[in-house]
Amino acid sequence: MLEWTLVALAALNLLLLLWLLLRRADTSLQNELREDAERQGRELRNEVQESARGTRQELSQTLSLFQQTLLTQQGDVARTQNEQIDSFRTQLATMQQQVGQSLQAATQSLVQLSQSARESQDASLKRFADAQGERLQALSQGNERGLELMRTTIEQRLQSIQADNEKKLEQMRATVDEKLHATLEQRLGESFKQVADRLEQVHKGLGEMQGLAKDVGSLNRVLNNVKTRGVFGEVQLAGLLEQVFTPEQYATNVETVPGSGARVEFAIKLPGQRADGVPLWLPIDAKFPREDYERLLDAQERADAPAAELAGRAIEQRLRLEAKTIREKYVAPPHTTDFAILFVPTEGLYAEALRRPGLSEALQREFRVMLTGPTTLLATLNSLQMGFRTLALEKRSAEVWEVLGAVKTEFGKFGDVLAKTQKKLKEASDTIDAAQTRTNVMARRLKSVEGLSDTRTQTLLPGLDADAATDEDVS
Structure with missing residues (x-):
């Protein structure tokens, strides 16, 4: 940069000299100026x-210093x-x-949250489940209380009604004995006959409801009772069916599958019929792998555990085979x-079957x-009978209300x-009161008259004896 400055100054000096030369025409002066210019050049x-x-030395030193500085800075940068x-x-x-710690803590937290959620x-x-059980129990108790109520x-x-009837009958009987005519007695008799017929129908319906209450009691006894084992x-199956159902509600040796020729030992006839009039059957078969x-x-x-386990497996296989046969036939x-x-x-056999893990559920599922x-079947049959009776009672409830409506009418x-x-x-009482008043008036008027003896009176008034006898007969 300094070199270029000097060159610019020299050029300016030359220009000034040339300008001076042009101004002056003197040759000597020009020579001097030329020499001076050459010398200055x-x-x-x-x-x-x-x-x-x-400048070159300074630039070399500057470049060297810059290189050292650059190397120092590069070292510092590398160290940094x-x-x-x-x-x-x-x-x-x-x-x-x-x-890692956060992931471990998050994993533990997730495990704890999962365990807490699972718990x-x-x-x-x-x-x-407890609430459902309580609701079912409350529903059962409510039904029992409703039936009892x-x-x-x-x-x-x-x-x-009976007390009112007896009271009113007593009043009417006394009234009829005293004052009413035969026509009134006939009409009252007809009315009470109709009422008695209606009450008899109501008593009949009440008897059916009492029978239903007894069936509920028998179901409770069955659920709490343990039958004697070994039948x-x-x-035993026939005895249980006879104990619960009427002969019209079940049948023996029934061909449940039309045309198959296979007959089940017992079948329950469920309420209602299909369109073709054939009943719907519930097959029941008794099996005993003795x-x-x-x-x-x-x-x-x-106390032979392996032999007992083998025998238990044999019972399980036998029951599975029998269940499959029942299902197919x-x-x-x-x-x-x-x-x-x-x-x-x-x-005992039923308890052993229940001890086999998943056997009862597998039979129902597969x-x-x-x-x-014996106990569970009796409870099941009683439940079915309760359902039958409930349906019958629902059908007859309309008739009971109809009878009560007729009784009300x-x-x-x-x-x-x-x-x-x-x-x-009231009219008869008013007539009697009027007659009593007249009698009292007549008695007061005849108070001063002396009475006669009975014999003399009968002689003078012979018709009074016949009237008295007639009154005694009527009374």
């Missing part, structure tokens, strides 16, 4: 050369980068450790229900066959008859 070149050398990389590596390791869900399910209400109403097969059960009892007496909707009942005749023992007519009777009695 040489000095200027020397100065320029020296300045260039100084290494330090930053080490710091970043340390921070990265710390962050990885923190992230909460289990508790909710348990509360729901209905029975008590009907009994109280009937007792009140076998068809005899040999396997005896081997199981013998192994249990000998006797169950055929819509001729039958979509399930059947397999009856084992002893409580073959649609319900496994029952007859009592309205009976009230009208009583009102008319009361009116007649």
Whole structure:
């Protein structure tokens, strides 16, 4: 930069000299100026050369210093980068450790949350199951209380009706004995006959409801009672069916599948019929693997666990085979229900079947066959009978209300008859009061007259004896 400045100054100096030369025409002066210009040019070149050398040296020193500074800065930058990389590596390791700890804490938190949610869900399910059980129990108790309240209400109403009837009958009997005519007696008799007929129908309906209440009591006794074990097969099944159902409600040796030729031992005739008039059957078959059960009892007496396990498996296989046979031979909707009942005749065998894990559920799920023992079958049959009776009672409830409506109508007519009777009695009472008043007046008028003896009176008034005798006969 300095070199170019010097060159510019020299050029300016030359221009000034030329301008002066042009101004002056003197040759000597021009020569002097030329010499002076040459001298100044040489000095200027020397100065320029020296300045260039100084500039080159200065530039060399500056470049050397710049290189050293650059190397120093590069070293500092490298050290700084290494330090930053080490710091970043340390921070990265710390962050990885923190992230690992956070992931571990999050995993533990998720596990705890999952366990808490599972416990909460289990508790909710348990509360729901308990609530459902309580609701079912409350519903059952409510039904029992409703039936009992209905029975008590009907009994109280009937007792009140009977008491009112007896009271009114007594009043009317006394009234008829005293004052009423034969026509009134006939009409009252007809009215009470109709009322008695209606009451008899009401008593009949009440008897059916009492029978239903007894059936509810018997169902409770069955659910709390343990039957004697050891009664076998068809005899016990027939006895249970006879104990619960009427002969019209079940049948023996029924061909549940039309045209198959396979006959089930017993079948319950469910209420209602199909369009073709054929009843809907519920097949029940009794099975008793006696040999396997005896081997199981013998192994249990000998405390032989392997033999007992083998016998238990044999019983399970036998029951599965029997359930499959029942499903294939006797169950055929819509001729039958979509399930059947397999009856084992002893409580011990039934308990052993229930001890086999998942056997009862597998029979219901795979073959649609319900496994029952004596107690459970009796409870099931009583439940079915309760359903039958409930349906019958629902059908007859309209008739009961109709009878009660007719009784109400007859009592309205009976009230009208009583009102008319009361009116007649009031008229008779007024007539008697008037006669009594006249009698008192006549007695006061005849008070001063001396009375005669009975004999003399009969002689003078002979017709009074006949009138007195007639009055005694009427009374």
